[in-house]
Amino acid sequence: MITQITFYLFATILVLCAGMVVSARNPVHAVLFLILGFFNAAGLFLIAGAEFLAMILVIVYVGAVAVLFLFVVMMLDVNFNQLREGLQRYAPVGAAIGVALLAELIFTVGRLKLVPGVQEPTLPGPQISNTEALGRLIYTDYVLLFQACGLVLLVAMIGAIVLTLRDRPSARRQNISLQHARLPADTMEMMQLEVGAGTDALGGFIRPRDGYGATAEPIDARALPARRSDEKLGA
Amino acid sequence: MEQFFFHTVAGLVVLTVLECLAILVPLLMAVAYLVYGERKVLGAIQLRKGPNTVGPFGLFQTFADAIKMLTKETVIPSGANRALYLLAPFLTFVLAMIAWAVIPTNNGWAIANINVGVLYLFAVSSLGVYGILIAGWASNSKYAFLGGLRSAAQMVSYEVSLGLVIVSILLVVGSLNLNDIILAQRHVWFCLPMLPMFVIFFISALAETNRAPFDLPEGESELVAGFFVEYSSLAFGLFFLGEYMNMILMSAMTSILFLGGWLAPFNIAPFTWVPGPIWLILKILFVLFMFIWVRATFPRYRYDQLMRLGWKVFLPFSLVWMVLTAGFLMATGMLPVGSANGVG
Numbered sequence: 001m002i003t004q005i006t007f008y009l010f011a012t013i014l015v016l017c018a019g020m021v022v023s024a025r026n027p028v029h030a031v032l033f034l035i036l037g038f039f040n041a042a043g044l045f046l047i048a049g050a051e052f053l054a055m056i057l058v059i060v061y062v063g064a065v066a067v068l069f070l071f072v073v074m075m076l077d078v079n080f081n082q083l084r085e086g087l088q089r090y091a092p093v094g095a096a097i098g099v100a101l102l103a104e105l106i107f108t109v110g111r112l113k114l115v116p117g118v119q120e121p122t123l124p125g126p127q128i129s130n131t132e133a134l135g136r137l138i139y140t141d142y143v144l145l146f147q148a149c150g151l152v153l154l155v156a157m158i159g160a161i162v163l164t165l166r167d168r169p170s171a172r173r174q175n176i177s178l179q180h181a182r183l184p185a186d187t188m189e190m191m192q193l194e195v196g197a198g199t200d201a202l203g204g205f206i207r208p209r210d211g212y213g214a215t216a217e218p219i220d221a222r223a224l225p226a227r228r229s230d231e232k233l234g235a
Numbered sequence: 236m237e238q239f240f241f242h243t244v245a246g247l248v249v250l251t252v253l254e255c256l257a258i259l260v261p262l263l264m265a266v267a268y269l270v271y272g273e274r275k276v277l278g279a280i281q282l283r284k285g286p287n288t289v290g291p292f293g294l295f296q297t298f299a300d301a302i303k304m305l306t307k308e309t310v311i312p313s314g315a316n317r318a319l320y321l322l323a324p325f326l327t328f329v330l331a332m333i334a335w336a337v338i339p340t341n342n343g344w345a346i347a348n349i350n351v352g353v354l355y356l357f358a359v360s361s362l363g364v365y366g367i368l369i370a371g372w373a374s375n376s377k378y379a380f381l382g383g384l385r386s387a388a389q390m391v392s393y394e395v396s397l398g399l400v401i402v403s404i405l406l407v408v409g410s411l412n413l414n415d416i417i418l419a420q421r422h423v424w425f426c427l428p429m430l431p432m433f434v435i436f437f438i439s440a441l442a443e444t445n446r447a448p449f450d451l452p453e454g455e456s457e458l459v460a461g462f463f464v465e466y467s468s469l470a471f472g473l474f475f476l477g478e479y480m481n482m483i484l485m486s487a488m489t490s491i492l493f494l495g496g497w498l499a500p501f502n503i504a505p506f507t508w509v510p511g512p513i514w515l516i517l518k519i520l521f522v523l524f525m526f527i528w529v530r531a532t533f534p535r536y537r538y539d540q541l542m543r544l545g546w547k548v549f550l551p552f553s554l555v556w557m558v559l560t561a562g563f564l565m566a567t568g569m570l571p572v573g574s575a576n577g578v579g
Contacts, residue, residue, distance in 0.1 A: 055354035063361030129350045
């Protein structure tokens with residue numbers, strides 16, 4: 001009785017949230033409704049006794065994926081009315097995906113088999129926690145498919161990195177090992193000045209010979225008139 | 236009486252509510268005295284006295300501050316998204332509380348001793364970012380927004396290594412149940428064989444709770460107060476409570492995963508006389524002291540240094556350590572296979 005009430009509660013909120021994700025005017029609200037939807041899906045998993053899947057759903061989708069969604073949506077200046085103009089054009093694609101998902105759902109729920117001879121996985125007994133049951137299934141019968149999923153994700157990850165990796169020469173990067181390897185002799189020069197003579201007697205200021213990725217040769221101070229102390233004072 | 240409490244739905248509900256109160260009321264008191272303790276410890280480290288005026292030794296300082304805060308006006312910025320602006324502090328506060336449902340305080344003592352306790356804790360701690368992100372966005376203020384964005388990137392980054400550390404613990408234990416994890420440390424606490432993971436977990440916990448030296452989301456010197464710059468009165472108080480409760484939660488998590496939870500340090504007479512909850516509290520206090528100690532000692536990280544540490548140091552290291560742990564267990568035949576409900 002209580003289980004049924006909670007099921008219909010979660011299911012109703014889930015469907016409402018799914019509707020709001022599509023129809024919400026504010027993109028940030030849409031993402032927040034998506035998150036609420038995830039929570040309700042996790043609740044449904046819990047009712048079905050799949051506590052491992054419920055927690056993983058919350059950790060992966062709510063804790064990581066949706067955070068990045070929200071992150072991007074908050075920063076983008078999305079004009080939703082503009083997006084709606086393309087609705088007519090993209091509707092067939094969306095409908096096709098929807099039909100494919102619906103077909104998958106019907107196959108699963110109706111236990112229809114397209115390939116003959118495939119055995120249904122045997123359900124483990126109640127003495128095994130569903131974390132372990134899932135682990136046994138994934139790492140034995142379906143290990144190849146599981147590894148293939150991992151490879152697909154790896155390719156997606158490498159793709160994302162390649163797309164966003166730009167070598168900007170203007171970026172100032174910190175090289176910590178270079179900083180640690182720096183010696184006083186590389187950066188400082190001790191000078192003996194006569195009293196009242198000023199640095200010009202020694203040929204002006206000499207800048208560090210080897211800065212962070214700067215030119216290795218010493219810079220002639222006289223080539224940089226703006227840095228000379230007397231001219232600065234005069235100006 | 237027993238019939239009512241243990242065999243009827245209403246009785247079980249009453250019992251659970253009482254259990255929740257038994258955890259939450261001491262927890263809120265603990266927050267009050269954590270704030271006081273933090274100020275005292277910081278004072279001692281910086282050769283000051285700390286709060287010493289309100290009540291004996293300044294013991295009522297936090298309550299005076301709380302009363303002052305509650306009597307302030309609640310300000311909602313005119314450009315703010317009202318619903319989300321008010322939702323954010325409640326979210327932070329609630330998330331900091333619900334995690335305590337699975338924390339075992341003695342052998343089998345938890346409001347919910349569930350099979351996936353570690354995952355539950357990890358899930359709740361990974362949700363904490365929403366309170367901050369929503370607060371930052373809904374405030375409609377530049378500083379708050381920058382704080383929120385920083386926080387999102389920071390918490391997502393450090394969660395990855397936090398997760399890998401937890402996975403290497405789970406490899407050793409062979410169960411996701413928190414009670415089993417503690418029982419697996421009967422002979423040796425995990426902080427010894429897994430010392431590098433302990434260090435990584437502690438530092439990642441600092442980053443997850445936005446504590447110094449990783450308090451960039453609030454960064455007073457650059458973002459004024461970061462994500463909660465627009466909040467005042469009760470809403471601010473809820474953020475404040477949530478932050479300190481998260482600190483205690485992370486300390487409890489560290490104690491359970493690495494310091495043996497409610498176990499006594501040695502399984503011999505004078506130590507075993509002390510009940511389990513006391514040991515857990517002592518361990519939590521020790522970790523909390525380290526949190527405060529770190530705050531008093533280290534300067535704030537720069538943002539790129541923070542990201543470098545998370546992705547280029549902690550992530551590869553914890554990944555390699557996880558593979559090493561699995562390899563070692565496999566080679567020595569100690570991999571806990573087939574023990575679904577506890578360690579062999």
